[in-house]
Structure formats: C-alpha cells, structure tokens
Amino acid sequence: MSSEDESMLKMINWPGIAAGILMILLPFTGAWWKVAAGSELFSVSLSPFHYEFMVMGEAMEVPVLNYLIIALQVLVVFGGIMLVLGSLFVNREESEKLIGYGSGKIIWPTVMFFIILLFGAFFVNNYLTGFMPVEEMEEVDNGAEFDFKVPYLVGTTTSGMQIGNMEASIPVTKSFQSPVLLGILAMSLALVSRRFHGLFS
Amino acid sequence: MEPKVLGILLSLSTVLVLLFPLVYGFSVHGRDLQSFMLPREGVDGLDGLFGDPGDISFGDESFDLQTGEIELEATFASDLDFDIILTKFSGDIYYEDGKVGWIELEEEVVLEASETTDFKLHGEVDQGLIVDAVGPGDTVEDMDLYFENMDIGMEFLGVEIMIEDYVMEDVEP
Known part of the structure; x- marks a missing residue:
C-alpha cells in the first residue's frame, strides 16, 4: 500500500461509514421492543421504523402510522447515505453538514423512542386510571377499581381490574428485542462520527 | 455547494420526506381523518x-x-x-x-x-x-x-x- 493510499484511508471518518451502513440496514431489522398483555391477548412491537399491533392474534393497522413509518424509514436510509458520503469526503466543506444531518437521523429518533417508552409507562402507571369511566360504573354492584402497573422498559408486572363481581389479573411483559442493539450501536457510532469529524478540521 | 445552501436543501428534503407520505396516505383514504387515524382491523x-x-x-x-x-x-x-x-x-x-x-x-x-x-x-x-x-x-x-x-x-x-x-x-x- 502506497503512502498516498494510507493517507487517503486516514482521511475517512470510519465511525460515520459504519453508522451510515447500519442506518441503511436498520429499517429492515424489525422491532426493538415489545410489550405483551397475557399470552396473546394484546401485544405491541415497536421501533422508530416498525410497528405491529396484535389483538387476540389479529393484526391491527393504523393507516396514519403506516405512512409515518414509511417516511421515517426513507428518512433514516437517506440520512445513512448522507452520513456515508460525508464520512467518505471529509476534506470537502459540505462534509460537516452531511455528517451532522445524517447522524441526527438516527440520534434523535432513538432518543425520542426511549423518551416515548418511558413517558408511556409513566402515563399508564400514574394517570391512566383517571381516564377510566369509574363514575359511570358506580351503578354496578361493588363499583369498579382499576390498578394499572407496567414496567418502565423491561420486566413483568400484573395489572388488575375489578368491575362488580368480576376481577381480572393481566400480566404485562416488556422486553427488548435484539435489533435494539443495532440501533444503539448505530446511534453511538453516529455520535462518535461527529466527534471524529472534529479531528479532521 | 455552499454548506448553508446544502443545509437548507437537507432541511427541505426532511420536511418533504415526512409530509409526502402523510399527505398521500390521507388522500388515498378519501381525506377522511377518522379512517386515517383510527385502527381498522381486529377489534x-x-x-x-x-x-x-x-x-x-x-x-x-x-x-x-x-x-x-x-x-x-x-x-x-x-x-x-x-x-x-x-x-x-x-x-x-x-x-x-x-x-x-x-x-x-x-x-x-x-x-x-x-x-x-x-x-x-x-x-x-x-x-x-x-x-x-x-x-x-x-x-x-x-x-x-x-x-x-x-x-x-x-x-x-x-x-x-x-x-x-x-x-x-x-x-x-
């Protein structure tokens, strides 16, 4: 390898290349996280680029989410391509913009994804009971009580409800799926690529 | 290309990529907000x-x-x-x-x-x-x-x- 080749290889933002390639692959790797109630009563599988709602074994679709997911998939692939281009041509003045833009397309969706998961669990644990029509059920003998408890990110809890003489216990399980590791790795590499780019300038 | 111009183009592309599928999907669903926003199967x-x-x-x-x-x-x-x-x-x-x-x-x-x-x-x-x-x-x-x-x-x-x-x-x- 000539010294010219070696210097060219040194002028590549390798973390950015790796993050960009992972970003291009991420929309096709499936869910990052899953919550299931009962065995097959209800489940939701999510990632920033994928969703699946199942109710009693039947898939449920929300049209607006289908189109939003397509938009996010295109955006992350486009961001990955921009990140790769910016990382390949670090000596070009557009490079910083491309790396900043591309890395942002995995950093922000990933951060927002975890914030939404935590907020969702916080809402269910603290406020969902207040939205149940307990007052309307006061005419039912023994009234109605709801006790919703879900894990924040992973784990199993049991939620309960009592309406009249009926009591139901619903185990709720949350778990991460293996593609989340790719997402976190891509986000970490994207963050490193931003720092790494500073070395060239 | 000027980095500033590139930044504007990239921001515009983000907005377009996010909006186009939503607008297209809304029109495909007969511009009916309810059928577009609500689950449609399985319940x-x-x-x-x-x-x-x-x-x-x-x-x-x-x-x-x-x-x-x-x-x-x-x-x-x-x-x-x-x-x-x-x-x-x-x-x-x-x-x-x-x-x-x-x-x-x-x-x-x-x-x-x-x-x-x-x-x-x-x-x-x-x-x-x-x-x-x-x-x-x-x-x-x-x-x-x-x-x-x-x-x-x-x-x-x-x-x-x-x-x-x-x-x-x-x-x-």
Whole structure:
C-alpha cells in the first residue's frame, strides 16, 4: 500500500461509514421492543421504523402510522447515505453538514423512542386510571377499581381490574428485542462520527 | 455547494420526506381523518366475547328424576372461534309439592372450553341451578333455569378472570 493510499484511508471518518451502513440496514431489522398483555391477548412491537399491533392474534393497522413509518424509514436510509458520503469526503466543506444531518437521523429518533417508552409507562402507571369511566360504573354492584402497573422498559408486572363481581389479573411483559442493539450501536457510532469529524478540521 | 445552501436543501428534503407520505396516505383514504387515524382491523372480535345469557344453548342432556342426577352441556355462544361449555355437572334434586323445586349442584363443577387450548376454565357453583316447576315426565325444555352464586374462574390468553356470585337469569333451554 502506497503512502498516498494510507493517507487517503486516514482521511475517512470510519465511525460515520459504519453508522451510515447500519442506518441503511436498520429499517429492515424489525422491532426493538415489545410489550405483551397475557399470552396473546394484546401485544405491541415497536421501533422508530416498525410497528405491529396484535389483538387476540389479529393484526391491527393504523393507516396514519403506516405512512409515518414509511417516511421515517426513507428518512433514516437517506440520512445513512448522507452520513456515508460525508464520512467518505471529509476534506470537502459540505462534509460537516452531511455528517451532522445524517447522524441526527438516527440520534434523535432513538432518543425520542426511549423518551416515548418511558413517558408511556409513566402515563399508564400514574394517570391512566383517571381516564377510566369509574363514575359511570358506580351503578354496578361493588363499583369498579382499576390498578394499572407496567414496567418502565423491561420486566413483568400484573395489572388488575375489578368491575362488580368480576376481577381480572393481566400480566404485562416488556422486553427488548435484539435489533435494539443495532440501533444503539448505530446511534453511538453516529455520535462518535461527529466527534471524529472534529479531528479532521 | 455552499454548506448553508446544502443545509437548507437537507432541511427541505426532511420536511418533504415526512409530509409526502402523510399527505398521500390521507388522500388515498378519501381525506377522511377518522379512517386515517383510527385502527381498522381486529377489534370487532372483542364484542360479545362471552355472549349473553340468552345465547346459551343446551345439548346432550340427561335429567333423571329418579336418581336425582342431572347432566347438562351448555354452550355459551361467542363471536370468537370457540364456545365455552359447562359440562357434566351433577347434584341433588329437591322437590316441592311433588315437583322439582331446585337442584343443588356439587361443589366442583367442571367447565370446559371447546376448540381452543388457550382457554382454561374452572368454576364452582355453590348454590346452583334453580329449576322451577318441573314434574315427572317433563324434559329439560320444560325447565325454567337460572344459575346463582356461581364462582367462575377463567384463564384466557394469559389473563386470569374471576367472577364471584354470578347470577345467570332467564336461561332458556
């Protein structure tokens, strides 16, 4: 390898290349996280680029989410391509913009994804009971009580409800799926690529 | 290309990529916000999960007034692909004025579900099946049935449900 080749290889933002390639692959790797109630009563599988709602074994679709997911998939692939281009041509003045833009397309969706998961669990644990029509059920003998408890990110809890003489216990399980590791790795590499780019300038 | 211009183009492309599928999808759904925003499949089956008491049907009955044994099979109609069956419960028959007054069922009653392995049902009827005015020679069709003080436990798709002191009235064989 000539010294010219070696210097060219040194002028590549390798973390950015790796993050960009992972970003291009991420929309096709499936869910990052899953919550299931009962065995097959209800489940939701999510990632920033994928969703699946199942109710009693039947898939449920929300049209607006289908189109939003397509938009996010295109955006992350486009961001990955921009990140790769910016990382390949670090000596070009557009490079910083491309790396900043591309890395942002995995950093922000990933951060927002975890914030939404935590907020969702916080809402269910603290406020969902207040939205149940307990007052309307006061005419039912023994009234109605709801006790919703879900894990924040992973784990199993049991939620309960009592309406009249009926009591139901619903185990709720949350778990991460293996593609989340790719997402976190891509986000970490994207963050490193931003720092790494500073070395060239 | 000037970095500033590139930044503007990239920001514009983000907005377009996010908006275009949403606008396109909205127009495909006839610009009906409700059908665009709400789930469209899979929830109808939740209605009538356990049916109404009026949906119960009976079959394969034996009702022996001489021995005081009753064996019934009752099926709860359901919109799902299975029915719930109360089967083979027996008990003591009490008579009033020469007719069957009421039947006290044994403590443990086996309740089963059909066509699924996901549904486990166990139950206890501690007072029982009330039968009004049935005389010798009458069949189960002549009975006026209702259940009371039923404690029913179920496990359905991993969810445990317990119903205490359930009364089921107006059961028409």
